[in-house]
Amino acid sequence: MSKELSYTIEEVSQLLKVSKLTIYDLIKKGELPVFRVGRQMRMDAKDLETYINQHKTIPSQVPVQRKESKDSHHLVISGQDMVLDILGKHIEKYSTYKTLRSYTGSLTSLISMYNGECDIVSVHMFDGDTGEYNLPYIKKILVGYPYILINLISRKAGLYVQQGNPLGITAWTDLQQEHLTIINREKGSGARILLDEQLRIHQLSSKNIKGYAHEETSHLSVASAVSTGLADVGVGIEKAAKIVGIDFVPLITERYDLVILKTPENEQTIRLVKEILSSSLFQSEITSIGDYDLSQTGTILYETF
Structure with missing residues (x-):
């Protein structure tokens, strides 16, 4: 029999960044399947991944026309790192925005931004010719768009x-x-x-x-x-x-950066993100997770005019 990865309830709560009580509630509702090893409940990794995939927000599910409505206050943030979930939480705390998460890759997300389907795109794309991260790709894809590139974190x-x-x-x-x-x-x-x-x-x-x-x-x-x-x-x-x-x-x-288009509609978003990334509260929360370098967090790396 091939080995199958499984998690304890505590490990699942850490992965999803929620309390164990929330996990137990999802189990009780039948949304998260578990099995028992003695007295300990465990969750199969494939079942956890299925649950995550079922609750993802995909850019194509979000109406592209949302920005045309003055009553719209949703921001789509792309990427998979848990730091983005923390960023989204801070955005909602200090503004009227509601954040939606798109768990797509860097290049795919950047193309979505070009097509008007993402508001904040996270990128970590290595260019072998220059040894640089992100900017060589952004310059080629966001042709004709004004944008700002801000460092989120660096990581190994x-x-x-x-x-x-x-x-x-x-x-x-x-x-x-x-x-x-x-x-x-x-x-x-x-x-x-x-x-x-x-x-x-x-x-x-x-x-x-x-x-x-x-x-x-x-x-x-x-x-x-x-x-x-x-x-x-x-x-x-x-x-x-x-x-x-x-x-x-x-x-x-690798440098893990954020891209935001510089439009009149995004002025508040850019200002808000810059303030959050520079705040001691946000940075201390990221530091507590470990394994992230915040030496450039909040630094504007490139900006079109």
Whole structure:
């Protein structure tokens, strides 16, 4: 029997950033399935991911015309990191806005912004030619749009490996080993871009990477696949490795930034986000989570005029 990842109730509450009482209530209502090991309730990782997917907000479900109504106060924030949930909470606390979350990848989200479907886009896209994050892509995609680029946090990115790193994986070039199986992220995600750029830089062909076509749609699901032995290695961020309980090989510090279009309708949004990111309350809350670098948080990295 293949190993299946499962979580305790406390771990689920930490993953979803809610109280254990909320989790117990969802279990009682039958929304979250559990099983028992002795006296302990546990939840299968696949069931948790199914629940999350069922409650996601997809950009196409949000009317593009919402900004034309003066009564509309919804902001769509794209990206998967839990820091964005905290940002959304602060936005709702200090304004009349209601935040909607779109859990799509960086490149996909940026294209959604170009099409008028996102208000705040989070990006972490590595450009192998310049060694820079985000701006090379933004300049090409948001052609003709005025925008501002603000740093949210920085974080370590690299490779998920099984506990003890039994295969001795330490570098991008190790991915070409014949006995090694990877698990990939979906097209349009920042992690997928990072992998593809590293393969290009190191002149490695994806055709020689076993498992390259096998995709998952979140850092947590990739880390879980490595944990359960479905793959030997995956690309992602440090936080997910610690949550799942596997080892992590840090290979790069990535900048995780926010993009907002500079329009008259967005003046209040930009001002609000800048104030929140610079506030000690927001920063202390992020610091308490751990594994994030806030040295540039709130810094305006680029702005069109």
